Amino acid sequence: MKLRRSERMVVISNYLINNPYQLTNLHTFASKYEAAKSSISEDIAIIKKAFEENHIGEIETVTGASGGVIFRPSISRDEALMIAKSLCDKLSESDRILPGGYLYLTDLLSTPTILQNVGRVIANAFKGETIDAVMTVATKGVPLANAVANILNVPFVIVRRDLKITEGSTVSVNYVSGSSDRIEKMFLSKRSLKPGSRVLIVDDFLKGGGTITGMMALLHEFGSELVGVAVFAENARTKKMDISYQSLLRVLELDVKNSHVTVEIGSLLKND
């Protein structure tokens, strides 16, 4: 379909936004929109400028016959901080406190715009790394891992706490469940992760780190490598296992009696 430049820029932008971290040859655009490759190059230059100046992301041009363009989403530090601050406020709402000192997070982790923003912030923190998959544990981590995987355009891998027949053969490891201090099992389908994968672990809430340690043991079983650990929120008061991780939010105090929660921005955005 032949398009005018202005329209072409709109549809190429749409394509890049929906296909991040993917190399696309300029010939693809040129033949699809019946334009000279040089015109497409000019379009890309304008899109690149607009994307970069507005912190939408970076566009890399790879030269050569098998070259093309790759779009990598990014986020400005200001926008990331604004997102984190608004989530601090939301987490501090006193009616989130549940009996037993838990925080209700489900509404936040099931709202597309929030998930998309958190996904952008977490993915941005690992932008320089090669990542083949995002791993999480069922059920609450799934939307978060999905959101990060969407930005990085890689599959996500769901570790389960139960055995499901629809997963085929699985590998299992033991881990210490933080909430009950008991030894439990977690399972990962053999098909779901290729050996030698570089994996980012993402989870919703970190208390002791038992499930994270379990996932790290699974990575070892699958001959895969840990790139990093990112959690939506952590409880700053609990004793952690010896793992290195980054958090978007830190819950400093959770006072059930007085219905008071204190939350600050976590390490993911704090030190740079």
Add this chain to the structure above:
Amino acid sequence: MKLRRSERMVVISNYLINNPYQLTNLHTFASKYEAAKSSISEDIAIIKKAFEENHIGEIETVTGASGGVIFRPSISRDEALMIAKSLCDKLSESDRILPGGYLYLTDLLSTPTILQNVGRVIANAFKGETIDAVMTVATKGVPLANAVANILNVPFVIVRRDLKITEGSTVSVNYVSGSSDRIEKMFLSKRSLKPGSRVLIVDDFLKGGGTITGMMALLHEFGSELVGVAVFAENARTKKMDISYQSLLRVLELDVKNSHVTVEIGSLLKND
């Protein structure tokens, strides 16, 4: 920030793509990019033409002081059929057959591009409806519901088969599990769905329809309304409960002995 028209169109396109089903006042763009409202109107007209001619979606202009633009993603019938056909081929791969006559789908339901495409096809089928939330059951339905909710820009609601302390108070119903023919329970957090919501149910695989019937009972308990039921794939051979639903794919035959699967396009795309 002052931008040239071409750059403005790129950033406005990006904004609309990331904020579907949301009314945005043209003043927002005008003040953000230091342009006259009339210039923004012209930008929108070009974007609208490009989006509509390329089946990216429709842009509605709402006039009046509280007016603005709304972007609703869409997909052409050709592209939807192409996506469904490619998934038919993938589902027909003989190594997906698991002992017991199950199909391994996890790899498909954890790949962002596939999920995004399936989300677009399902959301498009319900484009004319008012939908407040997408409901599914943990764990396998979650990424699918997430994908549909992303396109419709509404929250998704996760029904669980177990009781979790982090969900707060829950409502439970009994349902007949298709795989075991036993009566089981499913739970939904009281906070997760407002009364009077109009809900689209989405699930990964339909056999007997027990979990769907359970979710419908939950909707009734929450004083909410069913808009429709969409499943990624259905088993055409199994006896279904009396529910009306649409499927993207239909598994006609699953021959474990000869490692043979036959899949066709389901009702979601078949009859229009």
